[in-house]
Amino acid sequence: MEHFIKCISCGGEFGGNKVIYSCPNCGGLLEIGYDFESICERLGKSDWTSRPLSVWRYREFLPIGPLIEPITLGEGGTSLHRCQRLGERIGISRLRVKNEGENPTGSFKDRGMAVGITKALELGKRWVACASTGNTSASLAAYAAKAGIRRTVLVPKGGVAYGKIAQAIAHGAEIVEVEGNFDEALRLIIELAVRIPELYLMNSVNPYRLEGQKTLAFELFDQLGGRVPDCVVVPVGNAGNISAIWKGFRELEASGLLDPPLPRMIGIQAEGAAPIVKAFKSGSDAIDPIEEPATVATAIRIGRPASWKKALRAVRESGGLMEAVSDEEILLAQRLLAAEEGIFVEPASASSIAGLMKLRQSGEISGEEEVVCVATGHGLKDPEVIVESFKGPLSLQDFLLSIRAMAKAA
Numbered sequence: 001m002e003h004f005i006k007c008i009s010c011g012g013e014f015g016g017n018k019v020i021y022s023c024p025n026c027g028g029l030l031e032i033g034y035d036f037e038s039i040c041e042r043l044g045k046s047d048w049t050s051r052p053l054s055v056w057r058y059r060e061f062l063p064i065g066p067l068i069e070p071i072t073l074g075e076g077g078t079s080l081h082r083c084q085r086l087g088e089r090i091g092i093s094r095l096r097v098k099n100e101g102e103n104p105t106g107s108f109k110d111r112g113m114a115v116g117i118t119k120a121l122e123l124g125k126r127w128v129a130c131a132s133t134g135n136t137s138a139s140l141a142a143y144a145a146k147a148g149i150r151r152t153v154l155v156p157k158g159g160v161a162y163g164k165i166a167q168a169i170a171h172g173a174e175i176v177e178v179e180g181n182f183d184e185a186l187r188l189i190i191e192l193a194v195r196i197p198e199l200y201l202m203n204s205v206n207p208y209r210l211e212g213q214k215t216l217a218f219e220l221f222d223q224l225g226g227r228v229p230d231c232v233v234v235p236v237g238n239a240g241n242i243s244a245i246w247k248g249f250r251e252l253e254a255s256g257l258l259d260p261p262l263p264r265m266i267g268i269q270a271e272g273a274a275p276i277v278k279a280f281k282s283g284s285d286a287i288d289p290i291e292e293p294a295t296v297a298t299a300i301r302i303g304r305p306a307s308w309k310k311a312l313r314a315v316r317e318s319g320g321l322m323e324a325v326s327d328e329e330i331l332l333a334q335r336l337l338a339a340e341e342g343i344f345v346e347p348a349s350a351s352s353i354a355g356l357m358k359l360r361q362s363g364e365i366s367g368e369e370e371v372v373c374v375a376t377g378h379g380l381k382d383p384e385v386i387v388e389s390f391k392g393p394l395s396l397q398d399f400l401l402s403i404r405a406m407a408k409a410a
């Protein structure tokens with residue numbers, strides 16, 4: 001698809017297919033732009049409505065040339081669950097959860113990685129890398145394996161959940177441990193990618209990767225029969241995903257498929273890693289980075305989110321808001337979603353549910369609003385969190401005694 005690269009700060013425009021990770025003029029964040037008239041024309045001529053729900057159903061909206069075969073593991077097309085029981089408990093009559101844990105490597109990152117790795121091949125790159133709190137590295141490793149190219153991941157020492165490291169190892173990534181947190185690892189890999197042209201960076205400062213993630217908005221629109229919910233609640237870490245989802249809604253509108261109002265974008269961070277929430281609440285136009293972010297939700301343990309500016313823009317433009325939740329609230333929400341609805345998510349994902357509970361209580365979200373919470377990653381990625389807080393199984397003897405007591409009482 002014809003496209004260009006645009007700076008969100010100075011508005012500078014650059015040709016498509018350039019390998020740049022920030023604006024050459026002002027250092028601002030980049031995004032991909034399109035001519036929506038030509039998208040509409042292509043949509044009119046294509047069979048897109050008969051394609052299955054998947055990232056590639058929306059190929060006309062993706063910055064990938066017609067000649068390249070997508071690198072795919074079956075990403076997208078995730079379920080949108082109606083959550084009646086949890087909704088009743090929270091006081092939301094129309095609650096749905098989009099379960100991104102159903103993606104091939106168990107997180108939403110696969111949407112972006114499928115497009116990013118396909119782009120890498122289109123550009124002739126044979127080496128991809130990222131910094132990661134775990135899910136990006138698992139996804140990069142799998143898609144680069146499928147593409148047959150070199151893969152390197154930088155992870156913060158001791159800061160990545162067990163299951164995610166196992167994935168990166170299994171998919172043959174070169175794993176580099178960084179003394180320091182995610183922010184430090186990201187700074188390092190960006191520096192390396194700028195210096196080493198062979199190394200193609202897959203973090204969300206690469207605007208091509210984020211394009212895959214906007215397809216979540218398209219899927220919501222399709223799964224709800226051509227309309228959108230009132231609110232979309234999204235966990236926020238490095239802040240790429242909420243920005244991408246908002247871009248998706250805006251593009252549906254720009255192509256004439258969707259009329260306003262668009263959903264309110266609600267971003268949730270963990271209390272110990274919430275610089276964007278702070279900026280939002282104080283009405284500031286800049287974040288004050290957190291040097292030592294801390295939360296049980298390791299996936300979003302990020303103090304200097306790269307895409308904060310895009311996220312603030314998404315939340316403000318959409319009339320949404322940002323909220324922070326405590327570790328306790330996150331773990332409670334994780335339990336509730338698993339025990340009431342059968343959906344097991346990792347702590348970072350549960351922050352969207354925790355945030356919704358808090359905002360419903362404070363009245364910032366009303367019980368009548370139709371809400372979709374994005375559950376970003378599978379619970380099996382971080383089993384330790386659950387097992388650690390488990391009081392332990394019953395002994396067989398205690399179990400049999402309890403049955404005997406039941407029989408006596410009956």
Ligand code: F0G
Pocket residue numbers: 107109131132133134135136137204235236237238239240241242299300346348349376377
């Ligand atoms: N939820 C999960 C499960 C994540 O892995 C991440 C980010 C987020 C939410 C936040 O998304 O960064 O786009 O705001 N994980 C990244 C990683 C940082 O390296 O896997 P975001």
